Amino acid sequence: MAETLKNFGFGEDETMLRDSAAKFFADHCSADKIHALVAADHHIDRENQCHWDQSLWQQIVELGWTAVCVPEAAGGIGMPVVAAVALAEQVGKAAFPSPLLATFNATLVLNACSSDAATKALIDIAAGKATTLAVTNQQGSWNSSDTDVQVSDGKLTGTAYFVQEARKCDQLVVSAKTTEGVGLYLVDTAATGVEVVPDAIIDLTRDQAHVAFSGVTAIELARPGTGNKAIDTALPAILSILSADMVGAGEWLLQTTVEYAKTRIQFDRPLGFFQAVKHPLVNVMLDIDRAKSLAYSAACAVDTGDEEAEKLARMAKSQAGDMAVFSASRAVQFHGGIGFTWECFVHLFFKRQMHSQVLFGDARYHRSRLADLMIGKAA
């Protein structure tokens, strides 16, 4: 019987980490700074560039954030997943462009591999090597057994798609097929035979690429037949962290729109006086709170080995997905004409939310998986 923590395991250390992250982002990453960094070029046919502040990333590495989920044995801090969730919430609230969450995802998958190579990779992450997962096929399948990369004689061939933050990362955790099933492999992004082809993505605060491998020598992290299981093991934590990012972004959208509704005067009154504006914003708040409580409870379930973890995590991501769309759409709508323009910062968060809602499965996808868990498979 798993232990249920009353406070989600969110103690003093987690609070300190979260508060220092909130301060860091308030000091360095106001929305206007992020906008100036990633949205300087508005042209729809702009060149596909990767904009991020590497000096801030260095500070984050020095603060030890990349080591949060790395076990102490591998040189990390070994904090619970709720700590990563709390950090992710702040990352989302700042729409911060960085490989931090991609690195968390890779870390969680590596934690589920039991190999010396995985431990070595974790040590490098703790030391600041940004790492991302390359585990999705061209169809965007979230099934951990699906990949368009093959491995033979320790060499990778094929292409991984929808790789998050690929241009910001030093190494890749790649899923690849053999005749004995899916294994996981570590590759340096800069290795010979690796081609990172940027996707023209809409979300300005992230980058995404497909990565082609042409006979690339790779280090085995998880044996064939065990790689998909490692991804499945990590999935509840990954979903919790992503949901928390969406909660943070949702809260920014809510607070920013509420502020606007308090100050923008139409018909001689502030917009927020009108219930046609006030009530939907309250509904956004209800949706955010649901997603937030589910994300923290899912993370806590992972940390305590609770068998409900998968269910709670799918609930969190489903709720976060619907909330992301709703918070983003209401923010643009209630900002009115200005909300529809490039100069209004809302579009940064709108696009981040729309991207996040489909990553690792959209709301309906997870409800379908949940139904299998809670009702049983349909005949």
Next chain:
Amino acid sequence: MSEAQKDTQDQAEFRSQCQEWLEKNHPGRPDVKIPQGALELSDPKALGWLQKWQKSAYDAGLIGCDYPVEVGGGGKTDCQAIANQEMQRAKTPYLPNIIGMGMAAPTIFFHARDDVKAELLPGLLSGEEIWCQGFSEPGAGSDLANQQTFAERDGDNWVINGHKVWTSLAHFASWMILLCRTDKADKYNGLSYFVVPIKSALGNGVTVRPLIKMTGETGFNEVLFENLVVPDRYRLDEVGAGWKVAMTTLSHERGAGPLVTPSSGGMTVEQGEGVSTGSVASLIELAKRQQRDGKPAADDAVIRDELMKLAIRQEAMRQNSRRAAVPALVDHPARIPLQGKLVATEFNQDLSELSYQIEGAASSLGVTDPQAAAGGQWQLAYMNSFGVTIAAGANEVQRNILGERVLGMPKSK
């Protein structure tokens, strides 16, 4: 960490006393049909059975534990929540004097004269005297301050005239908490708050008439006052302070007041074919039994999606109340508590509404039809769900409150 591990020594002792008593004194299965909740009580026998349970729990010290001994309480600190947990764990019946304990008792405790507290609280906490609430009027629903019932001073007495509606439990009540007007010139500062006798004044200034709900059930009432004479000692707080006193009532009703309301429960009340309504699990069971074009409704992709939306909302309510107790994870202390009523009542409404689509044609059948699925209880629950999305401040008003108090948007009035 379990609840028990956080107890102080006094609390731990009290908890084991509760456990010991409950083990020996659970009332067992009722010999009368008990409705889903106290507000649906219409059979005096069902009320009597539940009153007997409340009295025995009161005598054992499980009810009113945090009230001082002088007013009929247990004189303990922070023990009511423990008694509630243990009664819930022991799957006891619910307590019938729900309005008395949840709203009247804290209001009396914080605003009445000492002799009035000592006179009224023991019978209230023991459940021997049932209480009702006289707030709503034909012209004062969501706009609560628009009270027209008028109390006019006459020496040491007040003479009350007016009309209260949607008054749950008035047909059994000995007493009422009454909000009314004492000054017609000032909307908010012209209100005063009284406790007034009902049962003893029937035919002598008080008339209680049942109102029939859209379901055809009774359960609530209208109460008419014609020159009811009430001694001044039954006034709570100052003349003109009625709105302030009413806020004490409402904060406790929303679970946000300083005193924990005694509550028991957990005993499943069998109805119809032994089905319960109100949870996603029970609706899933229904969906597995009901056919949709020859296949279980639970296999229909759209029905499954709708069921899972509700499952997520149900789990989120549970996790929200867990998070509300972690100050580091809430931005505003009232943000989650003020959502409670709104979120729970809309969940119940949407849950029972989905039952129509799961039952299909059979959802047309009422509770008396032998062919009705699940005894027709889901359709009845859907109709009854509007009682609570409207009562205690319609959910539209709850959204105003959240938008104004938590998000800080300008008042919509």
